Amino acid sequence: MTMPEPAALSPARLARLHDVLAGHVHRGAVSGAVALVERRGQLHLDTVGHHALDGAQPMRPDSLFRIASVTKPITAVAGLMLVEDCVFGLDDPVDELLPELADRRVLRRLDGPLEDTVPAERPITVRDLFTFQLGYGVVLAEPDSLPIQRAWSQRRLGGTGPPRPARFPAADEWLRRLGELPLMHQPGERWMYDTGADVLGVLIARATGQPLETVLRRRIFEPLGMPDTGFSVPADQLSRLVTSYDTDPDNGVLSIFDGVSDSEWLAPTFASGAGGLVSTAADLAAFGRMMLNEGRYPGGRLLSRPTVRALLLDQLSPAQKAASHPQVWGFGHCGWGLGLSVVNHWQPGRPGGFGWDGGLGTSWYFDPAEDLLGVLLTQSTFTSPSGPAILRDFWTCAYAAIAD
Numbered sequence: 001m002t003m004p005e006p007a008a009l010s011p012a013r014l015a016r017l018h019d020v021l022a023g024h025v026h027r028g029a030v031s032g033a034v035a036l037v038e039r040r041g042q043l044h045l046d047t048v049g050h051h052a053l054d055g056a057q058p059m060r061p062d063s064l065f066r067i068a069s070v071t072k073p074i075t076a077v078a079g080l081m082l083v084e085d086c087v088f089g090l091d092d093p094v095d096e097l098l099p100e101l102a103d104r105r106v107l108r109r110l111d112g113p114l115e116d117t118v119p120a121e122r123p124i125t126v127r128d129l130f131t132f133q134l135g136y137g138v139v140l141a142e143p144d145s146l147p148i149q150r151a152w153s154q155r156r157l158g159g160t161g162p163p164r165p166a167r168f169p170a171a172d173e174w175l176r177r178l179g180e181l182p183l184m185h186q187p188g189e190r191w192m193y194d195t196g197a198d199v200l201g202v203l204i205a206r207a208t209g210q211p212l213e214t215v216l217r218r219r220i221f222e223p224l225g226m227p228d229t230g231f232s233v234p235a236d237q238l239s240r241l242v243t244s245y246d247t248d249p250d251n252g253v254l255s256i257f258d259g260v261s262d263s264e265w266l267a268p269t270f271a272s273g274a275g276g277l278v279s280t281a282a283d284l285a286a287f288g289r290m291m292l293n294e295g296r297y298p299g300g301r302l303l304s305r306p307t308v309r310a311l312l313l314d315q316l317s318p319a320q321k322a323a324s325h326p327q328v329w330g331f332g333h334c335g336w337g338l339g340l341s342v343v344n345h346w347q348p349g350r351p352g353g354f355g356w357d358g359g360l361g362t363s364w365y366f367d368p369a370e371d372l373l374g375v376l377l378t379q380s381t382f383t384s385p386s387g388p389a390i391l392r393d394f395w396t397c398a399y400a401a402i403a404d
Helices: 011-026 068-084 126-131 147-154 171-179 195-208 212-224 235-240 281-292 305-311 318-322 389-400
Strands: 032-039 042-049 105-107 117-119 244-247 254-258 334-336 341-343 353-358 362-367 372-378
Touching (some): 011 042, 032 281, 068 305, 068 362, 171 195, 212 281, 281 362
Antiparallel strands (some): 105 117, 244 254, 353 362, 362 372
16 A cells, blocks of 8 residues: 655644734734745645735735845846856956946945045955955944945935835946945955845846846746746736835834835836845745755756855855854854855754845745745834844744654
8 A cells, every 4th residue: 555645744833833923913013924835845825914004905825025135046046147158257357347346445444434445455256246245235333324324325325224116226327326435345355235236136237238127037037937026016916015014123013114006116216136026925935946956947947056056155254254243144153155145054033044034024045955945925124134023933833844
């Protein structure tokens, strides 16, 4: 007699996951959530709560979320596809395609005047964009307390808070303004969050002669069957877009960050490779499935196996991690590959494996050792880089649901 295949996920534990997420909705931490856990072909997709605090529309499996920094691994895959096409190499200087970033000057001190600079010791390379070591990025200091921060804000360069795709200049103008500023650190000196992915998005557009959204759609979204992922929301799909909320860090009270009828994602001016995409749980699962399969998908292959494995290698040295606020970014237990986090060992609330979170309330990771993929989509902003309790509880329950 043929024995049935053992379950990949425990039904009882998945029911517990639903109850835990519903508890966060009941307590008002989030308006709703979509959760997806997949293992060895068994897919669990669940919804709790509503699109908005008014409770008028229940959350749907195909609800649209602003995925924020979960955009970064998708941009990285597009960039690596161009590396495999020999459009550019990882260690090529970016100067030819991005002349705005050639012949850089570097601040002598991060808190110093913009004129107090030294020459860059080497050009910025393509690899620096993937690994966030180009010398630009998020400064962990009180907003606008340093001259470089004030200059950054005046030029509307982003990267200092939640994505605002309708408030930034178009890509070429954005890069021109960025090029007016000195680097904050020498190229390769340390990891600095966010800006590398936006510059990579501009590089991809320049190298292909196409808008970033066109490249992502043709090279990734269409092959993988991700019809709902893009930098804007079509008017006829607005009923699927959730309201996005700011979370007060002191009391947890939610206030509207981005609505629906007036959403910034209706007519974005900047296609942010760092945080601009809207997507669904099913679309992100398709992308994660390709990564779990080392670049393969049912219709072929997006990336070669060696490229995927290189993407997942920790690119940061101990010295770079120590210089990059490890207590904030979690570098005590993780590293950074070519565009995503590399988690060295599992901790409660953090899976092993690879992925990243989005500050508007999203999380996407995959764990090849467990053949596990998880997606959590909420619409409440993070109040710290470590994320809210619902994120920790989702991943704890997802791992607890492993049936063998």
